[in-house]
Amino acid sequence: MRVKQTVAFSLIAALGLLLMARYLLAVQSTVASERSSACAALQPELIEMPARDFELADLGGKKLKLSSLRGKVVLLNFWATWCPPCVEEIPSLVELQQAMQGQDFELVTVSVDESPEIVKEFLAKQKQPSLPVLLDSSKQVPLSYGTSKFPETFVIDRNGVARYKFIYKRDWSSAPALSCLRSLL
Numbered sequence: 744m745r746v747k748q749t750v751a752f753s754l755i756a757a758l759g760l761l762l763m764a765r766y767l768l769a770v771q772s773t774v775a776s777e778r779s780s781a782c783a784a785l786q787p788e789l790i791e792m793p794a795r796d797f798e799l800a801d802l803g804g805k806k807l808k809l810s811s812l813r814g815k816v817v818l819l820n821f822w823a824t825w826c827p828p829c830v831e832e833i834p835s836l837v838e839l840q841q842a843m844q845g846q847d848f849e850l851v852t853v854s855v856d857e858s859p860e861i862v863k864e865f866l867a868k869q870k871q872p873s874l875p876v877l878l879d880s881s882k883q884v885p886l887s888y889g890t891s892k893f894p895e896t897f898v899i900d901r902n903g904v905a906r907y908k909f910i911y912k913r914d915w916s917s918a919p920a921l922s923c924l925r926s927l928l
Contacts, residue, residue: 781926784919787898787907794819794897794905797884799877802859807851807877810903815847816927817899818915821885823855824865828912829894837871838916839924847901847928850875855882855893900927 794817798808809817820836822829840850854862857880866872879885888897888905896909906927913920 781919782898782907782923785907785909785913785923787909787923790897790905790908792905794899794903795884795887797887799853799879799884802863802876802878809851809899812849812851812899813903814901815849816901816924817849817851818924819888819897819899819905820850820852820894821855821888821890821896822852822894824861825856826893830869832894832912832915833869833871833874835913835915835917835920837874839920840873840875842916842921843924846925848924851877853877853879853884855879855885898924898927 794809796808796810798806800806809819818836818839820832822832824830836850836852843850852874854876856862856865856878859878862876862878866874866876885891885893885895888895892910894912896913896915897905898907898909899905907923
């Protein structure tokens with residue numbers, strides 16, 4: 744009798760675990776689908792790869808390591824002052840930064856210009872002093888991401904996985920862009 748009860752209990756427990764696993768997979772699939780649809784309007788390339796870590800200095804010389812931002816959604820943008828589409832995209836990046844303030848989000852821009860002075864002068868002329876900029880004049884970090892043309896942007900989730908790649912400029916302050924990023928929070 745005791746063996747039958749133990750077997751029956753084990754079967755019920757196993758069935759319960761199986762149902763719970765199926766439920767969690769369905770929820771996970773629904774969340775992934777909602778994320779994809781939230782970002783679809785921006786026409787990203789789906790990449791799903793671990794974001795390559797790097798450490799670069801900002802225009803003031805302070806170093807930032809990408810992995811230090813784990814736990815936050817990161818928009819990683821590669822650009823240059825001599826790139827017209829990059830210049831057009833900058834105001835929307837600044838607006839995005841303001842719209843996402845106070846959330847688990849970081850905007851990281853990497854300029855491939857030759858010196859911090861060039862970028863500082865450019866930002867002053869553009870009246871965009873609040874844009875956070877790291878400098879990589881060697882272009883090694885963009886190359887490690889497969890980037891050779893600018894602008895190019897990657898959306899990295901809280902776990903450090905690069906989910907989306909965007910080639911060319913976007914309006915990052917638009918409703919679809921905000922919806923896409925917020926779906927990852």
